[in-house]
Amino acid sequence: MSLSTEVAVAVDEVRSQIDDDLRHLENSVLSLKARRNALAPIARLPPEALAMVFAFIAEDCSWYATQAERLAWMKVAHVSHHWREIALSHARLWTRIEFSSFLSASVMLTRARAAPITIDVQLLADPYVRPCMSIRLTCPVNEEALILGLQHMWHVSQLRLSVPRLFLFDNLFDKFPSSAPSLQALSLSTEAWDPTYPPEIAALPNDLFAKGIPNLQHLSLTNFDFSWNSPWLKGLRSLRLVNLSIPARPSMTTFLDALESMDRIEELFFHQSTPISNLPDAELQVSESDRVVTLQHLRAFDLSTLGVDCAYVTRHLSLPQVRSVRIDCYSVRPDGSDFLPILPSFRRLAHGTHDASPLQSMTAVSADSFLYVSTWLEPDPSESQPPRAVLAASGSLWRPGTDYKLTMAAFASLPLTDVRSVSVQNMAPAHLDLWLVEGARWRKLERLRLIGESAQDFTQASLVNGAQVSDSEVVDPQTGLPDTSALLFPELQSLTLVSASLWHGCETEELVDALRERNDLGVVLPELAIIHSAVSRLTVNRLSSFVLDITWQGRRPEELIGDELAEFGMPLWPTMFPMPAFADEPVFGDFESDEDGNDSLTEEESDPYGDDEDEEDSDDSEAGIGIGIGIGGTGAFSDEDYLFHGY
Numbered sequence: 001m002s003l004s005t006e007v008a009v010a011v012d013e014v015r016s017q018i019d020d021d022l023r024h025l026e027n028s029v030l031s032l033k034a035r036r037n038a039l040a041p042i043a044r045l046p047p048e049a050l051a052m053v054f055a056f057i058a059e060d061c062s063w064y065a066t067q068a069e070r071l072a073w074m075k076v077a078h079v080s081h082h083w084r085e086i087a088l089s090h091a092r093l094w095t096r097i098e099f100s101s102f103l104s105a106s107v108m109l110t111r112a113r114a115a116p117i118t119i120d121v122q123l124l125a126d127p128y129v130r131p132c133m134s135i136r137l138t139c140p141v142n143e144e145a146l147i148l149g150l151q152h153m154w155h156v157s158q159l160r161l162s163v164p165r166l167f168l169f170d171n172l173f174d175k176f177p178s179s180a181p182s183l184q185a186l187s188l189s190t191e192a193w194d195p196t197y198p199p200e201i202a203a204l205p206n207d208l209f210a211k212g213i214p215n216l217q218h219l220s221l222t223n224f225d226f227s228w229n230s231p232w233l234k235g236l237r238s239l240r241l242v243n244l245s246i247p248a249r250p251s252m253t254t255f256l257d258a259l260e261s262m263d264r265i266e267e268l269f270f271h272q273s274t275p276i277s278n279l280p281d282a283e284l285q286v287s288e289s290d291r292v293v294t295l296q297h298l299r300a301f302d303l304s305t306l307g308v309d310c311a312y313v314t315r316h317l318s319l320p321q322v323r324s325v326r327i328d329c330y331s332v333r334p335d336g337s338d339f340l341p342i343l344p345s346f347r348r349l350a351h352g353t354h355d356a357s358p359l360q361s362m363t364a365v366s367a368d369s370f371l372y373v374s375t376w377l378e379p380d381p382s383e384s385q386p387p388r389a390v391l392a393a394s395g396s397l398w399r400p401g402t403d404y405k406l407t408m409a410a411f412a413s414l415p416l417t418d419v420r421s422v423s424v425q426n427m428a429p430a431h432l433d434l435w436l437v438e439g440a441r442w443r444k445l446e447r448l449r450l451i452g453e454s455a456q457d458f459t460q461a462s463l464v465n466g467a468q469v470s471d472s473e474v475v476d477p478q479t480g481l482p483d484t485s486a487l488l489f490p491e492l493q494s495l496t497l498v499s500a501s502l503w504h505g506c507e508t509e510e511l512v513d514a515l516r517e518r519n520d521l522g523v524v525l526p527e528l529a530i531i532h533s534a535v536s537r538l539t540v541n542r543l544s545s546f547v548l549d550i551t552w553q554g555r556r557p558e559e560l561i562g563d564e565l566a567e568f569g570m571p572l573w574p575t576m577f578p579m580p581a582f583a584d585e586p587v588f589g590d591f592e593s594d595e596d597g598n599d600s601l602t603e604e605e606s607d608p609y610g611d612d613e614d615e616e617d618s619d620d621s622e623a624g625i626g627i628g629i630g631i632g633g634t635g636a637f638s639d640e641d642y643l644f645h646g647y
Contacts, residue, residue: 030081037080050083051090058093070098091115097149105145109152116157116182119149146175153177162189162222173204179211186213186232189222199223201245228258238267250275256316259293268295269302270313277312294318301349304328307338307393314345324386325349331395336402339393343413350375350389351415358418359388364411365425366403370394373410379420380447404434411438420444424458425451435461439488446493455500459510462488466517487523494527502535512539515546524548 037043042050058073077087087093094111096118098104109117121141149156153176180186190202203225209232216232220240225248226232233239239262250258252275259265298319303310307329314327327346331339351359361376371394374387381387391410395402411434419442424434435458439445450458465488502508515525528547530540535552544550 034081037082043082047086047090050086051093054087054090054093058096070100071104096120099141099145099149102142102145102148105142105148109149114155116155117149117152118158118160119146119156120158120160121146122160122162150175150177153180153183155182156180157182158185159183160185160187162187162191164191173208176208178207178209180209180213180216182215183209183213184215185218185220186216187218187220188224189220190224191222199243201225201243201248203248228254233258234261236262236265238269239265240267240269241273242269242271244273246276249273252312252316255313256291256293259295259317262295264297265295266297267300268298269300271302271304274303274305274309274313277306277308279308279312290316292316292318294320296321298322300324302326304330306330306332307342311341311345314342314349317349319349320352320354322349322352324388326390327392329391329393331393332397333395334397334399334402336393336395336398336406339395339406340409342391343409346389346391346410347413347415350391355388359415360419361421362414362416362419363387363423363425364407366407367426368400368403369396369398371403371407371410373407373414375414381421408434408438417441418444421447421449423449423451424454426453435488436465440486442489444491445489446491447496448489448492448494449496449498450500451498452500455497455511456507459507459514462514463510463517466514466521469521487518487521490523492523492525494529495525496529496531497533498531500530500533502530502533502539508535508539512542512546515543519546527551529554 054073054076057076060073074087077084088111091111091113092115094108095115097108097112099119099121153159159180188204191199201223204221204227206227213232214235216235217237219232219236219238220242222240222242225245228250255275293316295317299322301317301319301322301324303313303326305313305328310327310329319325325346327342327349329339329342355377357377359375359377360379361381363372363374365372370392372390372392374390376385377388378385393406416438422442422445439461448458465486469487500507502511515528518525525546526548528543528550530550530552532553540550540552550556
């Protein structure tokens with residue numbers, strides 16, 4: 001052996017020994033780090049607790065995200081050796097399979113072992129790509145990976161498949177096994193590739209899962225036709241059907257037979273999927289000869305279809321234990337008469353003999369072609385509390401005023417004599433019957449919330465009602481005041497005005513007069529709240545004379561003084577629109593009379609914009625009214641009359 005060869009061998013041996021020492025050193029460092037990590041407080045948690053935390057991280061991810069974002073939770077396995085062992089040994093962490101690549105699906109299925117897995121595939125076509133261009137998916141799925149997942153159907157507990165109709169390849173359902181013994185929730189949905197297109201309805205094969213799904217409890221089908229005689233329906237706890245084709249919508253007999261087979265059903269959601277009525281309106285009411293199906297365990301019922309079809313379906317249902325009802329009616333008649341037949345059934349479903357308390361809260365919203373009424377059993381429900389019953393209707397062909405007429409009919413059909421809290425939004429203006437007729441039934445009303453134009457009608461109705469009570473010759477023998485038994489809302493404790501037009505003089509005066517009238521009758525309003533409404537300080541001060549507690553944006557008048565006015569900005573329309581003034585309470589400050597009989601501002605109230613030229617004021621000394629009008633700033637406003645405006 002030559003000298004050079006011996007040297008090379010010696011160098012290799014030394015290098016190998018050094019590498020071994022480095023590996024030993026690295027292992028020692030890792031061992032020391034592991035021992036040090038074991039002293040951290042989080043290391044005291046049992047592996048099961050850490051695995052549960054990891055599971056929450058894995059589930060807190062949108063399936064609309066990219067692949068990297070959906071798999072970002074796996075970084076917990078690279079924090080420490082201990083965490084990696086926990087992540088790899090707990091099959092629950094790997095049960096939500098990623099199908100963007102065959103490798104990721106294969107690895108996750110292996111690590112999930114026999115744990116119940118979830119197959120959640122949602123393909124979304126990019127809506128900005130035109131049909132003539134190549135269509136791009138926002139969430140690509142590998143077909144081989146999906147087929148591999150379907151081969152594990154024996155331990156799939158949840159299957160959710162949502163794809164555009166264009167990508168629902170014909171042989172997809174052929175890849176499904178004949179049975180799914182562990183499947184508990186099945187959701188199938190297909191949409192048009194462009195959301196602006198009408199939905200495309202597909203048909204489920206009759207032999208899909210031909211050997212059964214014995215543990216199926218939740219079924220959701222969107223734009224899929226299926227057989228109403230399917231054995232899937234038996235044993236269901238929730239059923240959601242959206243958009244069946246006209247031929248697939250069942251007859252009433254078939255529909256009722258299917259409902260009777262679902263003796264454990266707790267939730268029903270039907271959107272354009274129930275029987276179609278061909279009966280005249282007069283025959284849509286409940287009759288003793290009707291076949292009625294009683295669903296003893298149903299807790300939630302949601303129905304959305306044409307108004308006459310809603311009435312046709314609900315007349316055959318008895319829901320003794322229902323806790324939540326929502327009915328959305330589509331009206332196709334200009335007078336809205338196809339909405340009225342649903343009202344008797346809605347009253348029966350909205351409040352039944354099983355309810356422990358009466359309806360005590362209500363919200364009503366009305367627009368030109370839409371109405372919405374919701375009710376609660378609680379007197380003061382929280383914002384997150386779902387309503388007991390909801391009735392909505394829409395009609396693009398409605399004549400003007402139809403929404404108001406139908407809202408009044410809905411009110412009349414409901415038992416509202418015990419209602420204590422009411423919120424009304426954008427009710428059609430110039431209609432006083434809402435308050436003078438329906439409001440007269442709400443004798444126990446304590447809280448009233450008016451949004452938008454609804455405040456104007458309320459104040460006008462209050463003025464009319466107050467004048468009628470004041471002019472009445474009936475006197476309360478105990479107080480000597482006019483009898484207030486006919487007064488609207490005698491127990492009203494709180495009035496809230498949201499987005500009300502309190503800047504216009506006539507509407508403000510109507511509100512002040514209405515509260516003054518109640519005050520004169522001995523019925524004082526305890527609380528008035530003004531929210532998101534432009535209002536002058538003068539108006540706040542005048543209203544406070546007839547209300548025990550008044551707030552604007554949650555703040556009392558004494559909190560809205562001094563420099564704090566600056567944060568609410570300058571007045572709206574400072575000189576463009578005149579405001580009425582009163583001899584004892586002028587709007588634009590204290591006026592002094594000139595020798596020529598004209599009214600002018602005092603020197604202290606000069607133009608804040610620096611314009612020293614005085615505008616000529618109107619002379620109305622007999623009426624004692626001074627109005628400042630001008631363009632470009634006339635000194636019409638003083639600092640005390642800035643507007644408070646909420647956003």
